[in-house]
Amino acid sequence: xxxxxxxxxxxxxxxxxxxxxxxxxxxxxxxxxxxxxxxxxxxxxxxxxxxxxxxxxxxxxxxxxxxxxxxxxxxxxxxxxxxxxxxxxxxxxxxxxxxxxxxxxxxxxxxxxxxxxxxxxxxxxxxxxxxxxxxxxxxxxxxxxxxxxxxxxxxxxxxxxxxx
Amino acid sequence: xxxxxxxxxxxxxxxxxxxxxxxxxxxxxxxxxxxxxxxxxxxxxxxxxxxxxxxxxxxxxxxxxxxxxxxxxxxxxxxxxxxxxxxxxxxxxxxxxxxxxxxxxxxxxxxxxxxxxxxxxxxxxxxxxxxxxxxxxxxxxxxxxxxxxxxxxxxxxxxxxxxxxxxxxxxxxxxxxxxxxxxxxxxxx
Numbered sequence: 001x002x003x004x005x006x007x008x009x010x011x012x013x014x015x016x017x018x019x020x021x022x023x024x025x026x027x028x029x030x031x032x033x034x035x036x037x038x039x040x041x042x043x044x045x046x047x048x049x050x051x052x053x054x055x056x057x058x059x060x061x062x063x064x065x066x067x068x069x070x071x072x073x074x075x076x077x078x079x080x081x082x083x084x085x086x087x088x089x090x091x092x093x094x095x096x097x098x099x100x101x102x103x104x105x106x107x108x109x110x111x112x113x114x115x116x117x118x119x120x121x122x123x124x125x126x127x128x129x130x131x132x133x134x135x136x137x138x139x140x141x142x143x144x145x146x147x148x149x150x151x152x153x154x155x156x157x158x159x160x161x162x163x164x
Numbered sequence: 165x166x167x168x169x170x171x172x173x174x175x176x177x178x179x180x181x182x183x184x185x186x187x188x189x190x191x192x193x194x195x196x197x198x199x200x201x202x203x204x205x206x207x208x209x210x211x212x213x214x215x216x217x218x219x220x221x222x223x224x225x226x227x228x229x230x231x232x233x234x235x236x237x238x239x240x241x242x243x244x245x246x247x248x249x250x251x252x253x254x255x256x257x258x259x260x261x262x263x264x265x266x267x268x269x270x271x272x273x274x275x276x277x278x279x280x281x282x283x284x285x286x287x288x289x290x291x292x293x294x295x296x297x298x299x300x301x302x303x304x305x306x307x308x309x310x311x312x313x314x315x316x317x318x319x320x321x322x323x324x325x326x327x328x329x330x331x332x333x334x335x336x337x338x339x340x341x342x343x344x345x346x347x348x349x350x351x352x353x
Contacts, residue, residue, distance in 0.1 A: 025349050026295065026296075028346065028349060029296055029299060029345075029346045029347065029349070030296060030298070030299040031299060032298075032299070054285070055284060055285070057283070057285075059285070059287055079295065081289065082287060082288075082289075082295075085285060085287040086287055086288070086295065087281070087283040087285070087287040087288040087294070087295075089281045089283070089288060089294050089295065090294075090295060090296055090347070092348050092349075092350050093350045093351060094351075
């Protein structure tokens, strides 16, 4: 397993990295997944979603990825009638947004720790609580600032006829 | 000396095979892959990064293969072996609703009224369960006249040990619990 590329989140005028995947619940609840091609070990889910908190609600506003047939995936691929904005009412949980310098790099999932975690509690797509968890202060002046992935393996892209 | 020349010669053969297979596996990449690279290394436009990426890193990799080519063969063989074993994994234990998870019997009308989703930006269909409406319709299409619909809430322990709260609706037929429709899944750890 490799550290995973985060989702993107616009929150209070900032573009942040979000270590949570609300779209995974949508696929679990509907049983429908268009079949994303995973072309690197840092992105097993095969897509990157862009989200926004607006009016205290969680919205998905963009999706980039490649489907198994080689075509590009967008938000309209999953939500044909809502190509620009989707209210994530199906999601309840805590969204983790790491901030500050990296304290400890873990080359798996979203396991790395950072100086702070902004935690947004979501109930049926609505933000109900916002807290900050302090994890410590980095003593390394050169430690990376903000979420990142250390390394990954990129797979060759499949041909459209299925040959590799 | 002859042994060293032989060893390096074999290294050249391995390096050639690795290089050719790498080149053959290349194909036109999508814009998505470029986006990915910019997400991971937003500074990759720098000249120094390009020198490292296109010259220094391949040179060091080539030297490493020439010196340690037996390790390359070993790791490649191991990778191929594990790839074959991946398909033999056991299927994970499936989640099932238990009678102790049942909360309340509800009519279809009650549920569909309660589960209507509203949004001030109109980013959800005005239907029961919003974006999940299609899945809900498929779920209730499988209902038989005598079936009851119950709400449920369960704590599910994942095969890797973490706990999840799972909630939704389930069909109950003559005291046996049938298919379920999930509306919530939340990690409790």
